[in-house]
Amino acid sequence: xxxxxxxxxxxxxxxxxxxxxxxxxxxxxxxxxxxxxxxxxxxxxxxxxxxxxxxxxxxxxxxxxxxxxxxxxxxxxxxxxxxxxxxxxxxxxxxxxxxxxxxxxxxxxxxxxxxxxxxxxxxxxxxxxxxxxxxxxxxxxxxxxxxxxxxxxxxxxxxxxxxxxxxxxxxxxxxxxxxxxxxxxxxxxxxxxxxxxxxxxxxxxxxxxxxxxxxxxxxxxxxxxxxxxxxxxxxxxxxxxxxxxxxxxxxxxxxxxxxxxxxxxxxxxxxxxxxxxxxxxxxxxxxxxxxxxxxxxxxxxxxxxxxxxxxxxxxxxxxxxxxxxxxxxxxx
Numbered sequence: 046x047x048x049x050x051x052x053x054x055x056x057x058x059x060x061x062x063x064x065x066x067x068x069x070x071x072x073x074x075x076x077x078x079x080x081x082x083x084x085x086x087x088x089x090x091x092x093x094x095x096x097x098x099x100x101x102x103x104x105x106x107x108x109x110x111x112x113x114x115x116x117x118x119x120x121x122x123x124x125x126x127x128x129x130x131x132x133x134x135x136x137x138x139x140x141x142x143x144x145x146x147x148x149x150x151x152x153x154x155x156x157x158x159x160x161x162x163x164x165x166x167x168x169x170x171x172x173x174x175x176x177x178x179x180x181x182x183x184x185x186x187x188x189x190x191x192x193x194x195x196x197x198x199x200x201x202x203x204x205x206x207x208x209x210x211x212x213x214x215x216x217x218x219x220x221x222x223x224x225x226x227x228x229x230x231x232x233x234x235x236x237x238x239x240x241x242x243x244x245x246x247x248x249x250x251x252x253x254x255x256x257x258x259x260x261x262x263x264x265x266x267x268x269x270x271x272x273x274x275x276x277x278x279x280x281x282x283x284x285x286x287x288x289x290x291x292x293x294x295x296x297x298x299x300x301x302x303x304x305x306x307x308x309x310x311x312x313x314x315x316x317x318x319x320x321x322x323x324x325x326x327x328x329x330x331x332x333x334x335x336x337x338x339x340x341x342x343x344x345x346x347x348x349x350x351x352x353x354x355x356x357x358x359x360x361x362x363x364x365x366x367x368x369x370x371x372x373x374x375x376x377x
Contacts, residue, residue: 056324070314118210122147159182160310296350
């Protein structure tokens with residue numbers, strides 16, 4: 046349902062929000078595939094690719110007794126091919142399927158609120174952000190706990206999921222104390238890592254009073270130019286992360302309606318059940334600064350996109366801003 050721009054008298058989050066459901070709403074549904082038990086048994090593996098030649102496939106190792114598997118973190122609206130082989134490479138079964146949906150949440154073990162910015166439409170509906178280049182989410186190590194009172198600290202399965210997503214760089218918006226002293230990414234020493242430790246002082250309406258988010262976007266541009274998809278996060282992936290996402294999406298021409306929806310999707314994350322992010326009208330205090338930021342832009346001259354670009358242009362060259370826009374957007 047589209048929102049009316051500038052009208053903060055309502056939100057539709059509560060129509061969907063229910064953390065008591067038997068599945069996590071910050072995780073995607075899987076695609077389930079089934080096959081006949083292979084003669085002779087033995088270990089098996091599944092190959093999944095977006096081409097019939099299985100060039101550069103994702104490979105999942107499974108037990109010899111399995112006859113089904115749930116495949117997660119696929120790109121919406123894409124045609125996939127799959128096949129099961131024995132450990133020696135002998136063909137067992139296969140097929141193809143088409144994924145549905147428009148937004149891409151990711152299932153990453155022990156991590157919350159991970160999603161691809163891909164699929165978000167621009168205001169004119171003619172373009173969208175490309176999948177697999179920029180991701181947002183919660184911390185991968187620290188003191189944030191999920192519903193089971195477990196610390197959100199990525200494990201080996203989670204690292205594999207992030208590796209399959211192609212993450213090559215991590216932008217951390219936590220303070221020194223929140224980051225528990227880390228100086229490199231939990232994904233590995235080969236991942237580019239940076240932390241902007243003062244981002245918590247300037248999120249939402251205060252982002253205009255500091256260069257920290259401008260510098261963060263410049264770092265993101267530099268990593269993308271090197272061909273490294275970026276994951277940016279704070280603790281919950283809500284406010285500081287939401288500010289950086291807002292600036293980036295606004296620069297790309299995303300309209301207020303889609304900006305609000307991306308902000309509100311964080312409501313479905315584990316750990317934020319008591320503090321969902323609504324554009325209004327409930328929990329007025331928790332959404333006030335976000336609203337101040339948007340309403341301030343709407344009162345100014347020019348579109349949100351024009352005003353955000355002018356702000357970023359204080360430190361980022363027009364060439365870099367143009368390159369980022371062209372690189373991240375694709376025609377629908």
